[in-house]
Amino acid sequence: MPNPKRRHSKRRTATRRTHDHLVQPGRSECPNCHEPKLPHRVCPHCGTYKGREVIEVVEK
Amino acid sequence: MRHRKAGFKLKRDPAARKSLLRGLVTSVIEQERIITTVPKAKAAKPLVDKMITLAKRDTLHARRQAARFLETPASVKKLFDKLGVRFGQRAGGYTRIVRLGWRQGDGAEQAMLELVGSQLVKRAAERAKRKEERMKAVREGREEEPPAA
Numbered sequence: 001m002p003n004p005k006r007r008h009s010k011r012r013t014a015t016r017r018t019h020d021h022l023v024q025p026g027r028s029e030c031p032n033c034h035e036p037k038l039p040h041r042v043c044p045h046c047g048t049y050k051g052r053e054v055i056e057v058v059e060k
Numbered sequence: 061m062r063h064r065k066a067g068f069k070l071k072r073d074p075a076a077r078k079s080l081l082r083g084l085v086t087s088v089i090e091q092e093r094i095i096t097t098v099p100k101a102k103a104a105k106p107l108v109d110k111m112i113t114l115a116k117r118d119t120l121h122a123r124r125q126a127a128r129f130l131e132t133p134a135s136v137k138k139l140f141d142k143l144g145v146r147f148g149q150r151a152g153g154y155t156r157i158v159r160l161g162w163r164q165g166d167g168a169e170q171a172m173l174e175l176v177g178s179q180l181v182k183r184a185a186e187r188a189k190r191k192e193e194r195m196k197a198v199r200e201g202r203e204e205e206p207p208a209a
Contacts, residue, residue, distance in 0.1 A: 041159045042172075053158055055172065056184040 068103035081107060084173075086131040088155070089139050093174035101157045101173040108173070112154045115144030146177070 027036045033046040042048070047055040070077055084104040087094050089111065096104075111129070114122040118140060127136045147154050153176065160170040 038161070041161055044161055049158055053172075054180045055160060056180070056182060058184050058188065 068099050070099060070103060082129060082131055085111060085129070086135045088173055088175065089130065089135045089143065090132070092178035093172055093180075095160065095170055095172050097163075098157070098159060098169045098171045101171040104173060105155050105157060108155050108175075109152065111139055112143055112147050115139045116148060118144055143175070150176070 026039055028039045029035075030037045030043040030046060030048070031051070032048045033043060035043065035045040037043040037045065042053060042055050045057070047053075047057040049055075070080065072080060080100070081104055084094065084096060084100060085107045088104065088108050094101075107129075111126055114126045123136065123140055126139055127133070130136050130139070143154075156174050156176055158172045158174075160172055162168065163170050
Protein backbone atom coordinates (compact mmCIF):
# COMPACT_ATOMS: atom_id res chain seq x y z
CA MET A 1 0.00 0.00 0.00
CA PRO A 2 1.25 3.51 -0.77
CA ASN A 3 2.10 5.54 2.28
CA PRO A 4 3.29 9.11 2.91
CA LYS A 5 7.04 9.40 2.61
CA ARG A 6 7.45 12.33 4.99
CA ARG A 7 5.67 13.72 7.98
CA HIS A 8 3.80 16.99 7.27
CA SER A 9 5.03 20.01 9.18
CA LYS A 10 2.68 21.90 11.49
CA ARG A 11 3.02 24.85 9.14
CA ARG A 12 1.88 22.83 6.16
CA THR A 13 -1.23 21.67 8.06
CA ALA A 14 -1.95 25.19 9.29
CA THR A 15 -1.47 26.65 5.82
CA ARG A 16 -3.97 24.20 4.36
CA ARG A 17 -6.49 25.11 7.03
CA THR A 18 -6.30 28.90 6.57
CA HIS A 19 -9.47 28.79 4.47
CA ASP A 20 -11.40 26.49 6.86
CA HIS A 21 -13.85 28.73 8.63
CA LEU A 22 -17.56 29.48 8.91
CA VAL A 23 -19.01 32.60 7.39
CA GLN A 24 -21.66 34.79 8.97
CA PRO A 25 -25.02 34.62 7.15
CA GLY A 26 -26.08 37.84 5.45
CA ARG A 27 -28.67 39.82 7.36
CA SER A 28 -30.89 42.76 6.63
CA GLU A 29 -32.96 45.01 8.83
CA CYS A 30 -36.68 44.40 9.05
CA PRO A 31 -38.38 47.58 7.81
CA ASN A 32 -41.27 46.99 10.22
CA CYS A 33 -39.67 46.16 13.58
CA HIS A 34 -36.00 46.98 12.80
CA GLU A 35 -34.79 43.63 14.09
CA PRO A 36 -32.12 41.83 12.04
CA LYS A 37 -33.62 39.25 9.70
CA LEU A 38 -32.50 37.01 6.85
CA PRO A 39 -32.98 38.58 3.42
CA HIS A 40 -35.88 37.32 1.24
CA ARG A 41 -37.56 35.71 4.24
CA VAL A 42 -40.40 36.60 6.56
CA CYS A 43 -39.18 38.43 9.66
CA PRO A 44 -39.32 35.89 12.51
CA HIS A 45 -39.77 38.70 15.02
CA CYS A 46 -42.84 40.49 13.67
CA GLY A 47 -44.02 38.09 10.97
CA THR A 48 -44.13 40.60 8.12
CA TYR A 49 -42.65 40.54 4.64
CA LYS A 50 -42.80 43.38 2.12
CA GLY A 51 -45.09 45.38 4.37
CA ARG A 52 -47.77 42.67 4.64
CA GLU A 53 -47.67 38.86 4.62
CA VAL A 54 -48.35 38.55 8.30
CA ILE A 55 -47.43 35.15 9.63
CA GLU A 56 -48.74 34.91 13.15
CA VAL A 57 -46.00 35.17 15.72
CA VAL A 58 -46.79 33.41 18.98
CA GLU A 59 -45.70 35.29 22.09
CA LYS A 60 -43.80 33.12 24.50
CA MET B 61 -28.72 10.22 -18.65
CA ARG B 62 -31.26 12.56 -17.12
CA HIS B 63 -30.34 15.57 -19.21
CA ARG B 64 -33.06 18.21 -19.56
CA LYS B 65 -35.35 16.57 -17.04
CA ALA B 66 -35.45 19.30 -14.45
CA GLY B 67 -38.05 19.18 -11.71
CA PHE B 68 -38.72 18.00 -8.20
CA LYS B 69 -38.68 14.31 -7.33
CA LEU B 70 -39.39 14.86 -3.65
CA LYS B 71 -37.89 11.44 -2.84
CA ARG B 72 -41.04 9.67 -3.98
CA ASP B 73 -41.96 7.27 -6.73
CA PRO B 74 -44.18 8.76 -9.45
CA ALA B 75 -47.47 7.60 -7.92
CA ALA B 76 -46.67 8.88 -4.43
CA ARG B 77 -45.42 12.16 -5.87
CA LYS B 78 -48.61 12.66 -7.85
CA SER B 79 -50.75 11.92 -4.79
CA LEU B 80 -48.77 14.36 -2.69
CA LEU B 81 -48.99 17.14 -5.26
CA ARG B 82 -52.72 16.57 -5.85
CA GLY B 83 -53.27 16.90 -2.13
CA LEU B 84 -51.22 20.09 -1.90
CA VAL B 85 -52.97 21.69 -4.87
CA THR B 86 -56.41 20.77 -3.50
CA SER B 87 -55.45 22.28 -0.14
CA VAL B 88 -54.23 25.53 -1.68
CA ILE B 89 -57.50 25.93 -3.57
CA GLU B 90 -59.64 25.14 -0.53
CA GLN B 91 -57.61 26.91 2.17
CA GLU B 92 -56.10 29.79 0.14
CA ARG B 93 -52.70 29.37 1.81
CA ILE B 94 -50.63 26.44 3.01
CA ILE B 95 -47.32 26.07 4.78
CA THR B 96 -45.02 23.39 3.43
CA THR B 97 -41.37 22.95 2.48
CA VAL B 98 -39.82 25.13 -0.23
CA PRO B 99 -39.35 22.32 -2.81
CA LYS B 100 -42.93 21.08 -2.32
CA ALA B 101 -44.24 24.63 -2.71
CA LYS B 102 -42.18 25.11 -5.86
CA ALA B 103 -43.44 21.83 -7.30
CA ALA B 104 -47.09 22.59 -6.53
CA LYS B 105 -47.12 26.23 -7.67
CA PRO B 106 -47.27 25.68 -11.46
CA LEU B 107 -49.97 23.04 -10.96
CA VAL B 108 -52.15 25.47 -8.98
CA ASP B 109 -51.66 28.08 -11.71
CA LYS B 110 -52.73 25.54 -14.34
CA MET B 111 -55.89 24.76 -12.39
CA ILE B 112 -56.79 28.44 -12.32
CA THR B 113 -56.16 28.69 -16.05
CA LEU B 114 -58.65 25.84 -16.50
CA ALA B 115 -61.13 27.71 -14.31
CA LYS B 116 -60.83 30.81 -16.47
CA ARG B 117 -61.68 28.75 -19.54
CA ASP B 118 -64.86 27.63 -17.73
CA THR B 119 -66.11 24.92 -20.09
CA LEU B 120 -67.50 21.52 -19.18
CA HIS B 121 -64.34 19.91 -20.52
CA ALA B 122 -62.13 22.20 -18.42
CA ARG B 123 -64.22 21.39 -15.36
CA ARG B 124 -63.76 17.67 -15.95
CA GLN B 125 -60.03 18.11 -16.49
CA ALA B 126 -59.80 19.87 -13.12
CA ALA B 127 -62.00 17.26 -11.42
CA ARG B 128 -59.65 14.58 -12.70
CA PHE B 129 -56.77 16.15 -10.79
CA LEU B 130 -58.33 17.70 -7.68
CA GLU B 131 -59.28 15.40 -4.84
CA THR B 132 -62.54 16.91 -3.65
CA PRO B 133 -65.67 18.03 -5.53
CA ALA B 134 -65.86 21.06 -3.23
CA SER B 135 -62.47 22.29 -4.45
CA VAL B 136 -63.56 22.00 -8.10
CA LYS B 137 -66.67 24.00 -7.28
CA LYS B 138 -64.73 26.73 -5.51
CA LEU B 139 -62.14 26.83 -8.29
CA PHE B 140 -64.70 27.44 -11.03
CA ASP B 141 -67.26 29.52 -9.11
CA LYS B 142 -64.90 31.78 -7.15
CA LEU B 143 -61.31 31.65 -8.36
CA GLY B 144 -62.01 31.76 -12.08
CA VAL B 145 -63.87 35.05 -11.59
CA ARG B 146 -61.42 36.40 -9.04
CA PHE B 147 -58.42 35.97 -11.35
CA GLY B 148 -60.29 36.81 -14.56
CA GLN B 149 -58.36 40.02 -15.13
CA ARG B 150 -54.97 38.69 -14.01
CA ALA B 151 -52.67 37.27 -16.66
CA GLY B 152 -50.78 34.61 -14.72
CA GLY B 153 -49.02 34.84 -11.38
CA TYR B 154 -52.00 33.67 -9.34
CA THR B 155 -49.86 32.23 -6.57
CA ARG B 156 -47.03 33.42 -4.37
CA ILE B 157 -44.31 31.63 -2.41
CA VAL B 158 -42.85 33.31 0.67
CA ARG B 159 -39.94 31.77 2.52
CA LEU B 160 -40.52 31.43 6.24
CA GLY B 161 -37.34 30.02 7.73
CA TRP B 162 -36.29 26.62 8.95
CA ARG B 163 -38.41 23.98 10.62
CA GLN B 164 -37.32 22.84 14.05
CA GLY B 165 -36.70 19.11 14.00
CA ASP B 166 -35.26 18.48 10.58
CA GLY B 167 -34.09 21.94 9.46
CA ALA B 168 -36.17 21.88 6.28
CA GLU B 169 -36.88 25.36 4.97
CA GLN B 170 -40.56 26.16 5.16
CA ALA B 171 -42.54 28.34 2.78
CA MET B 172 -46.05 29.64 2.49
CA LEU B 173 -47.80 29.00 -0.82
CA GLU B 174 -50.82 31.25 -1.23
CA LEU B 175 -53.32 32.45 -3.77
CA VAL B 176 -52.60 36.12 -4.42
CA GLY B 177 -55.04 38.24 -2.43
CA SER B 178 -55.67 35.71 0.35
CA GLN B 179 -56.10 36.97 3.89
CA LEU B 180 -54.35 35.78 7.01
CA VAL B 181 -56.70 34.11 9.45
CA LYS B 182 -55.59 34.69 13.02
CA ARG B 183 -55.81 31.37 14.74
CA ALA B 184 -52.85 31.24 17.11
CA ALA B 185 -54.76 32.53 20.15
CA GLU B 186 -57.52 30.00 19.63
CA ARG B 187 -55.03 27.20 19.21
CA ALA B 188 -53.15 28.20 22.37
CA LYS B 189 -56.39 28.27 24.32
CA ARG B 190 -57.38 24.80 23.17
CA LYS B 191 -53.96 23.49 24.09
CA GLU B 192 -54.22 25.09 27.52
CA GLU B 193 -57.56 23.43 28.14
CA ARG B 194 -56.19 20.09 27.03
CA MET B 195 -53.21 20.40 29.38
CA LYS B 196 -55.53 21.32 32.24
CA ALA B 197 -57.68 18.27 31.56
CA VAL B 198 -54.60 16.06 31.63
CA ARG B 199 -53.37 17.61 34.88
CA GLU B 200 -56.66 16.98 36.58
CA GLY B 201 -56.51 13.41 35.41
CA ARG B 202 -59.75 13.58 33.50
CA GLU B 203 -58.15 12.60 30.23
CA GLU B 204 -55.48 10.25 28.99
CA GLU B 205 -51.99 11.57 28.29
CA PRO B 206 -51.95 12.73 24.65
CA PRO B 207 -49.43 11.00 22.38
CA ALA B 208 -46.60 13.59 22.34
CA ALA B 209 -48.34 16.51 20.69
